[in-house]
Amino acid sequence: MNFLNEVAGRFPGAVSLAAGRPADHTHDVEALHSHLRTYCAHLRDARGYDEREVARELFQYGRTKGVVHELIAAGLRVDENIDADPESVVVTVGCQEALLLTLRALRRDAADVLLAASPMYVGVIGAAALVDLPVVPVPEGPDGLDPGDLRDAVRAARDRGLRPRACYLVPDFANPSGTTLPVEVRKELLALADDEDFLVLEDNPYGLFPLGEERLPTVKSLDDRRRVVYLASLAKSCFPGARVGFAVADQVVRDRRTGARRLFADELAKLKSMATVNTSPIAQALVAGRLLEHGGSLLAGTAADRAAYRRNLRLLLDGLARRFPAGGGHGVSWNSPGGGFFVVVTVPFVADDAALERSARAHGVLWTPMSHFYPAGGGERQLRLSCSAVGPDGIEDGLDRLAAFITTSTERGVG
Numbered sequence: 001m002n003f004l005n006e007v008a009g010r011f012p013g014a015v016s017l018a019a020g021r022p023a024d025h026t027h028d029v030e031a032l033h034s035h036l037r038t039y040c041a042h043l044r045d046a047r048g049y050d051e052r053e054v055a056r057e058l059f060q061y062g063r064t065k066g067v068v069h070e071l072i073a074a075g076l077r078v079d080e081n082i083d084a085d086p087e088s089v090v091v092t093v094g095c096q097e098a099l100l101l102t103l104r105a106l107r108r109d110a111a112d113v114l115l116a117a118s119p120m121y122v123g124v125i126g127a128a129a130l131v132d133l134p135v136v137p138v139p140e141g142p143d144g145l146d147p148g149d150l151r152d153a154v155r156a157a158r159d160r161g162l163r164p165r166a167c168y169l170v171p172d173f174a175n176p177s178g179t180t181l182p183v184e185v186r187k188e189l190l191a192l193a194d195d196e197d198f199l200v201l202e203d204n205p206y207g208l209f210p211l212g213e214e215r216l217p218t219v220k221s222l223d224d225r226r227r228v229v230y231l232a233s234l235a236k237s238c239f240p241g242a243r244v245g246f247a248v249a250d251q252v253v254r255d256r257r258t259g260a261r262r263l264f265a266d267e268l269a270k271l272k273s274m275a276t277v278n279t280s281p282i283a284q285a286l287v288a289g290r291l292l293e294h295g296g297s298l299l300a301g302t303a304a305d306r307a308a309y310r311r312n313l314r315l316l317l318d319g320l321a322r323r324f325p326a327g328g329g330h331g332v333s334w335n336s337p338g339g340g341f342f343v344v345v346t347v348p349f350v351a352d353d354a355a356l357e358r359s360a361r362a363h364g365v366l367w368t369p370m371s372h373f374y375p376a377g378g379g380e381r382q383l384r385l386s387c388s389a390v391g392p393d394g395i396e397d398g399l400d401r402l403a404a405f406i407t408t409s410t411e412r413g414v415g
Contacts, residue, residue, distance in 0.1 A: 014364045016365075019366075021389050022389070023305065024389070025308070043057055062281040065089070067091070090246060093279050094235065095233035097272070104271055108163075113133065114168060115135075115153055116137060118374055121175050122372060140177055140179055144174065145169055150192060165199065174342075181216075186216075194227055202231065205235070208306065244287045250263060309340075313337070324403070351367075351383040356369055363401045369382075369384075
């Protein structure tokens with residue numbers, strides 16, 4: 001990520017099809033004031049707070065688990081059919097903290113490992129490294145993680161004396177691959193997790209943004225044995241500047257020292273109290289106000305964004321098809337995700353960091369080498385395109401530049 005930022009900084013005129021951040025065309029500073037007023041009105045009307053209590057809620061540290069947990073739990077029931085006890089919700093500094101706390105809580109000793117679908121989000125690789133939790137990659141297929149491959153990976157790890165603690169996956173429009181797990185596969189993974197005794201860490205930042213109207217049930221909504229820790233970010237559905245995410249950790253665990261039983265969320269909160277203490281109450285107020293303004297539903301609150309991302313993804317896929325028509329002998333192919341932000345393009349040359357730098361310098365277009373998402377190697381002739389942060393003109397211009405780069409690189413036989 002530092003390399004991508006550095007390249008973007010050195011080539012500010014380049015069109016970026018690399019950034020996976022949400023669009024900012026709807027951002028309005030005045031809306032922040034509106035969100036804050038909405039939340040303060042909620043505190044007065046729904047909780048009966050007086051002005052002094054409202055001020056304390058915003059200006060003081062607040063509870064470690066968060067102050068908008070009840071609103072998040074209510075929204076999950078509306079949008080995702082997830083019936084979560086508000087006390088199982090831990091509001092975090094972005095989803096990255098939720099992931100980091102969960103991995104730290106799971107890591108007991110050197111035998112523990114994390115399984116993860118590969119290619120994988122670079123943030124999970126980094127978070128696992130910070131807590132000294134080795135990652136065992138499980139290769140994805142066209143429909144995401146295969147339960148049979150996961151079972152083999154679990155048993156192979158145990159044969160080596162390792163203890164698989166959890167499997168991390170992004171079931172909807174994954175970053176970076178764009179794959180989506182079919183419903184039956186989600187059910188098989190849950191049954192496997194129960195049979196083999198490991199958790200599923202479901203990261204769901206893109207589930208609100210399908211290309212069509214149908215949204216698949218989250219793995220957590222299918223979970224009747226509390227095998228899933230649900231991780232979510234409000235960056236894509238509200239705005240990333242607030243840095244608010246959360247974990248739903250409703251598993252009941254036993255304290256190894258005292259033997260007392262408590263929610264796994266309480267263990268995450270304990271760790272959070274020693275790391276970030278709490279998540280900014282003002283940041284929580286802003287995202288909660290936006291949620292309240294749409295009846296408590298993130299789905300309702302993202303209608304405009306959803307339309308823009310659908311348009312952009314269609315433009316990207318159609319634009320690739322026009323520039324690299326079937327049967328053209330160009331050696332270029334790509335997947336067709338059912339939603340989200342990302343498309344993976346396969347090219348007939350090595351698409352590494354050096355190729356990216358040449359692309360930026362000679363053609364003015366940025367993309368992401370897929371090899372960064374394979375901790376055990378892979379993806380050397382693939383690149384990831386993102387369509388979330390650019391408009392229609394940027395997509396068309398970026399694809400023109402990308403096509404020129406690919407054509408030149410193919411003719412020269414280098415990236």
